Amino acid sequence: VSRVLVTGATGFIGRHALTPLADLGLDVHAVSSQERGGPPGVTWHRADLLAPGGPTRLIGDVAPELLLHLAWYAEPGRFWTAPENAAWVQASVELVRAFAAAGGRRAVLAGTCAEYRWGDDARCREGVTPLEPSTFYGRCKHATQLVTAGLAEQAGFELAWGRIFFLYGPDEDPRRLVSSVARSLVAGEPARTTSGRQLRDFLHVADVASAFAALVGAGGVTGPVNVASGEAVAIRDVVARLGRAAGRPDLVELGALPDREGEPATLVADARRLRDEVGWAPAHPLGDGLAATLAWWRDRA
Amino acid sequence: VSRVLVTGATGFIGRHALTPLADLGLDVHAVSSQERGGPPGVTWHRADLLAPGGPTRLIGDVAPELLLHLAWYAEPGRFWTAPENAAWVQASVELVRAFAAAGGRRAVLAGTCAEYRWGDDARCREGVTPLEPSTFYGRCKHATQLVTAGLAEQAGFELAWGRIFFLYGPDEDPRRLVSSVARSLVAGEPARTTSGRQLRDFLHVADVASAFAALVGAGGVTGPVNVASGEAVAIRDVVARLGRAAGRPDLVELGALPDREGEPATLVADARRLRDEVGWAPAHPLGDGLAATLAWWRDRA
Numbered sequence: 119v120s121r122v123l124v125t126g127a128t129g130f131i132g133r134h135a136l137t138p139l140a141d142l143g144l145d146v147h148a149v150s151s152q153e154r155g156g157p158p159g160v161t162w163h164r165a166d167l168l169a170p171g172g173p174t175r176l177i178g179d180v181a182p183e184l185l186l187h188l189a190w191y192a193e194p195g196r197f198w199t200a201p202e203n204a205a206w207v208q209a210s211v212e213l214v215r216a217f218a219a220a221g222g223r224r225a226v227l228a229g230t231c232a233e234y235r236w237g238d239d240a241r242c243r244e245g246v247t248p249l250e251p252s253t254f255y256g257r258c259k260h261a262t263q264l265v266t267a268g269l270a271e272q273a274g275f276e277l278a279w280g281r282i283f284f285l286y287g288p289d290e291d292p293r294r295l296v297s298s299v300a301r302s303l304v305a306g307e308p309a310r311t312t313s314g315r316q317l318r319d320f321l322h323v324a325d326v327a328s329a330f331a332a333l334v335g336a337g338g339v340t341g342p343v344n345v346a347s348g349e350a351v352a353i354r355d356v357v358a359r360l361g362r363a364a365g366r367p368d369l370v371e372l373g374a375l376p377d378r379e380g381e382p383a384t385l386v387a388d389a390r391r392l393r394d395e396v397g398w399a400p401a402h403p404l405g406d407g408l409a410a411t412l413a414w415w416r417d418r419a
Numbered sequence: 420v421s422r423v424l425v426t427g428a429t430g431f432i433g434r435h436a437l438t439p440l441a442d443l444g445l446d447v448h449a450v451s452s453q454e455r456g457g458p459p460g461v462t463w464h465r466a467d468l469l470a471p472g473g474p475t476r477l478i479g480d481v482a483p484e485l486l487l488h489l490a491w492y493a494e495p496g497r498f499w500t501a502p503e504n505a506a507w508v509q510a511s512v513e514l515v516r517a518f519a520a521a522g523g524r525r526a527v528l529a530g531t532c533a534e535y536r537w538g539d540d541a542r543c544r545e546g547v548t549p550l551e552p553s554t555f556y557g558r559c560k561h562a563t564q565l566v567t568a569g570l571a572e573q574a575g576f577e578l579a580w581g582r583i584f585f586l587y588g589p590d591e592d593p594r595r596l597v598s599s600v601a602r603s604l605v606a607g608e609p610a611r612t613t614s615g616r617q618l619r620d621f622l623h624v625a626d627v628a629s630a631f632a633a634l635v636g637a638g639g640v641t642g643p644v645n646v647a648s649g650e651a652v653a654i655r656d657v658v659a660r661l662g663r664a665a666g667r668p669d670l671v672e673l674g675a676l677p678d679r680e681g682e683p684a685t686l687v688a689d690a691r692r693l694r695d696e697v698g699w700a701p702a703h704p705l706g707d708g709l710a711a712t713l714a715w716w717r718d719r720a
Contacts, residue, residue, distance in 0.1 A: 171471035204516055204570045207562075211509045215502070248549075254569040261508075261562035268555040269505045 120223075121145040122334060123182035125167060125213070126189030127160075128152050130290055131228070131282075134327030135186060136160050142335045147180050149189075168205050173213035177220050185217050185225040186334050190259075194293040203258035207265075214266040214277075224276040226333045229263055229342065231283045231319075232256030236382035243388035244281070244342040252380065267341065276340050278333050283346040283387050286356075287323030287407065288414035296408065299357055300415040303364035310374035314354030319346040319386040322402035332398040339395050347400060348389030356408065363409045421524075422446040423635060424483035426468060426514070427490030428461075429453050431591055432529070432583075435628030436487060437461050443636045448481050450490075469506050474514035478521050486518050486526040487635050491560075495594040504559035508566075515567040515578075525577040527634045530564055530643065532584045532620075533557030537683035544689040545582070545643040553681065568642065577641050579634050584647040584688050587657075588624030588708065589715035597709065600658055601716040604665035611675035615655030620647045620687040623703035633699040640696050648701060649690030657709065664710045 122139055126132040127148030136156045139146045147161045148154070154162040165176040167189055187210060191202035210227065217225055234242045235250035251257045263279050270277035286296035295311075302309040321329070329345045354372050361367035392398050402410075423440055427433040428449030437457045440447045448462045449455070455463040466477040468490055488511060492503035511528065518526055535543045536551035552558045564580050571578035587597035596612075603610040622630070630646045655673050662668035693699050703711075 170475070174471070199573050201516070201519070201570055201573050204512055204566050207566050208509050208512045208516070211505055211512075215505055215509070218502070251565075254573055257565040257569045261565040264552075264558040264562040264565075265505050265508050268558045269502055272500050272502050272555055 119143065119145045120183045121147060121180070122184035122186060123177075123180050124148045124186045124188065126150070126187070128155060129188060129192065130323055131285070131327050131330065132188045134324045135188070135331050138328045138331035139186070139334060142331060144184065144334075147182060149176060167209045167213065173209055174216040177213065177216035181220055182217065183223045184334055185214070185222055186330060187213060187225065187227045188330070190228065194291050198253045198255045203255050207258045207262050210262045211265050214269060218269060218273045218275055222275055224334070224337060225266070225270070226278045226280060226330060227262065227266060228330070229279045229281040230256060230259045231281055231346075231385055231387065233260040233263070233281060236385065239384045241348070241386050241388040242344065244344060244391055263342070270340070276337065278336070278340050279342045280330055280333055280345040281342055281387070282326060283319040283321065283344065283385065285321050285323050285326050286411060288411050290323065295353070296356065296360065296411055297415070299360050300412045303360060303366050303369055303412065304415045304419045306366070306369070308369050308371050308374070309357065309361070310371045311357050312353070312375045312377045313373045314352060314357055315383070316353050316381060317350040317384045317386055318353060319349060320351055320356065320404060321345070321347050321400060322407035325400040325402050328401065329392060329396070329398050332396050336396045343391045343396065344387035344389055345392060346387030346389045348387055348393070349404070350384070350386040351404060356404075359405060359408050360412055363412045420444060420446045421484045422448060422481070423485035423487060424478075424481050425449045425487045425489065427451070427488070429456060430489055430493065431624055432586070432628050432631065433489045435625045436489070436632050439629045439632035440487070440635060443632060445485065445635075448483060450477060468510045468514065474510055475517040478514065478517035482521055483518065484524045485635055486515070486523055487631060488514060488526065488528045489631070491529065495592050499554045499556045504556055508559045508563050511563045512566050515570060519570060519574045519576055523576055525635070525638060526567070526571070527579045527581060527631060528563065528567060529631070530580045530582040531557060531560045532582055532686055532688065534561040534564070534582060537686065540685045542649070542687050542689040543645065545645060545692055564643070571641070577638065579637070579641050580643045581631055581634055581646040582643055582688070583627060584620040584622065584645065584686065586622050586624050586627045587712060589712050591624065596654070597657065597661065597712055598716070600661050601713045604661060604667050604670055604713065605716045605720045607667070607670070609670050609672050609675075610658065610662070611672045612658050613654070613676045613678045614674045615653060615658055616684070617654050617682060618651040618685045618687055619654060620650060621652055621657065621705060622646070622648050622701060623708035626701040626703050629702065630693060630697070630699050633697050637697045644692045644697065645688035645690055646693060647688030647690045649688055649694070650705070651685070651687040652705060660706060660709050661713055664713045
């Protein structure tokens with residue numbers, strides 16, 4: 119039985135990744151700076167990855183053969199520009215160096231669609247679309263890939279880099295798009311959004327997490343892999359679906375908020391590597407996933 | 420009087436940077452993991468920047484307003500692929516984070532021509548030539564730039580990134596091109612080299628160091644700045660000049676060694692930012708510099 123260490127295990131994605139990893143027959147070790155929770159059989163570690171030497175001590179304690187590194191700074195709104203991104207580059211490089219030094223075999227890390235150059239209408243494709251991140255978050259994630267992927271090549275372990283696009287699901291931070299719209303609708307209040315003409319690529323958080331688990335298990339698949347549906351959907355259609363699912367399409371106020379500067383018109387993945395090389399398929403169609411997310415907020419209203 | 424902290428201060432470039440920094444009227448603090456030396460008036464600190472928390476402690480001790488970060492792994496031959504590059508990304512990010520947190524105003528870091536995409540014949544120009552490093556060293560340097568330049572933008576301090584091309588000078592590691600040829604010639608032994616058709620951009624190490632000192636003093640100039648002559652010279656011409664300066668052109672055996680794979684035919688800088696915006700000019704023409712380097716080895720033979 120191989121041992122996998124999961125960082126960010128209490129985060130939005132991480133908490134959905136533990137069961138699919140256990141389903142692969144792995145010995146799941148989870149780390150978080152916060153309170154623990156999750157399915158039985160998981161061994162929990164509390165560690166601060168941002169403390170000096172923290173990642174190295176954690177790897178020494180757990181001695182994992184596999185690594186799924188999801189922890190990062192994720193405060194909605196702030197994460198695009200927060201200086202904390204630099205701290206996470208430092209922590210992530212230390213973590214992967216320690217993992218390699220301890221004989222780790224395969225690491226999977228979370229990247230982002232914000233590494234790609236924005237502004238083209240073509241689907242973002244691994245190894246083809248230029249990597250010209252325009253945000254600090256995107257630059258820090260991409261820097262982490264440059265260093266850790268190179269280290270994997272030099273030190274002879276496997277590293278796959280899952281580029282996350284857009285996601286949603288129950289229990290997401292209420293400041294995020296789908297959560298904020300769902301909460302407004304459930305409360306019978308107007309859901310004010312931008313024009314919503316942008317095309318995006320959405321996955322349910324449980325699908326994102328199961329894709330990462332599949333990546334952990336996909337020995338031999340290395341390098342960047344888009345973690346996405348490959349389907350383009352307009353933000354306004356996502357919002358409209360929520361309005362219909364709530365039975366209150368009248369509450370949706372598209373265009374009530376100004377569009378954000380610097381946002382690309384299209385940000386959609388080529389998802390063939392994930393589908394064909396990893397052999398993964400999503401389990402939550404967008405309509406069902408949105409309806410379930412709305413129901414989750416209704417239960418808590 | 421502003422205080423500048425210089426890392427790598429006993430290194431090949433660093434030891435030439437201390438006097439020009441002092442000439443700017445700065446209070447020069449130098450750090451090295453090795454023995455100290457250098458001009459009077461410099462305050463020395465011994466620190467291991469690769470130790471956990473090492474960069475943060477150093478910044479706390481020195482509290483510099485200016486930073487010149489030259490330290491990096493530089494073992495000839497090995498540095499292109501060595502895992503130590505990742506350790507230096509981590510240390511460099513920690514150093515700049517601590518510098519910013521302590522109120523630092525302006526940082527200058529050492530980048531490399533290996534950040535640029537190789538293979539075009541055009542001069543490498545800042546902000547124009549694509550950044551697609553093909554070596555692990557180049558990727559780690561570029562990752563450091565992505566993170567630290569972004570941090571400077573977010574945290575509101577100045578950061579200039581000097582991209583070094585090729586350099587030579589007295590007391591260089593004997594495994595490097597100019598040193599190894601000079602030593603062979605001085606010893607009356609054949610100097611065996613590759614075909615040497617590649618075009619490169621060479622600067623004397625004292626010029627590289629004075630350019631970095633000028634960058635420290637060039638408040639307002641930020642972002643990437645090529646540290647180079649802007650002059651293309653064939654490696655074979657460098658070697659031939661050394662042969663003539665030694666009075667032994669017969670010892671030069673061009674083409675005795677196979678060309679290295681993956682080496683670009685042309686790697687020459689556009690040096691206009693350094694000349695026009697920083698207002699710097701080299702003091703050591705190539706012919707004089709090579710002759711002086713040969714003389715240095717002759718004195719030690």
